Amino acid sequence: MAPSLEVPMESVMEDALKVSPNLVAPEPEHCPGPESLEAGKGDACNGCPNQQICASAPKGPDPEIPLISQRMAGVKHKILVLSGKGGVGKSTVTSLLSHGFAHDPDKTVGILDTDLTGPSMPKMMGVEDETIHISNQGWSPVWVMDNLAVMSIQFMLPNKDDAVIWRGPKKNGLIKQFLKDVDWGDGLDFLIVDTPPGTSDEHLSVNSYLRESGIDGAVVVTTPQEVALLDVRREISFCQKAGIRVLGIVENMSGFVCPGCKHESPIFPATTGGGRALAEETGIPFLGSIPLDPRIGIACDYGESFLDSFADSPTSKAVLQVVRGLSDQLGIKTVTE
Structure with missing residues (x-):
């Protein structure tokens, strides 16, 4: 398991809710952060034009x-998709789960892409050339279909290949604006939040800003090999310290499915038991294993629903099984067949 943080998680979460001061210059290297209790007092603050601003800024809760x-009051279920390891297919799992829940025409699903430096959801959902619209109700997300919408920083970039080179406070500010200003309409059933790898600013911000309105929990994505499970254990430790319920573990790329014969063969040998063993070790529900069908890449590249285009694939059946397991953890019923 990951070692304990030097700073209690409660303090870290409270710092994420501090009011952001208006700075007159960019934050210097090793800046403790304008909202930190050490703002304006550290060695990195000496000579900084913002020193007095940060030192005198109010440290109370964010108003x-x-x-x-209030904005989140209409969202019935808020689910984070997490993984301490990059490259395990977390965004792909987010898209598959979203389409799985949207199979029920009576359910409305929203995807919030908080991977600000690597936004991939618009491409996967086939709406990368769209832009957002602003009304008196707030920012309108981009609707993929009648009951599935997505919001991402990709829609705000002048060029889809532009890099987002931001420090933590600016990332936190945009995430706050997404949560505060995006108008998902009436009665959103699921808000599925795609997060970047790790346990850093974006994760703290989402949990801090949604703490009052409530998060149902997190789905943790891994692949079978131990090198991935090492980082996933840290992600589970983060959830425990942050008070986030882990709804279940999903083992992605558990095997390779031949598109022709449907035979499944292992890709990453589960030398230590894989996701199922980790679930048993930690007492967390195991939602299922999703084998890799190469046609998933095609569907994501063309922004199509893999579940609709390749419903006969064992991968599609595995995804719907995960959706059913997740629905059970949420205590709800949903149509997945």
């Missing part, structure tokens, strides 16, 4: 938290 809670 916009109630506005976020």
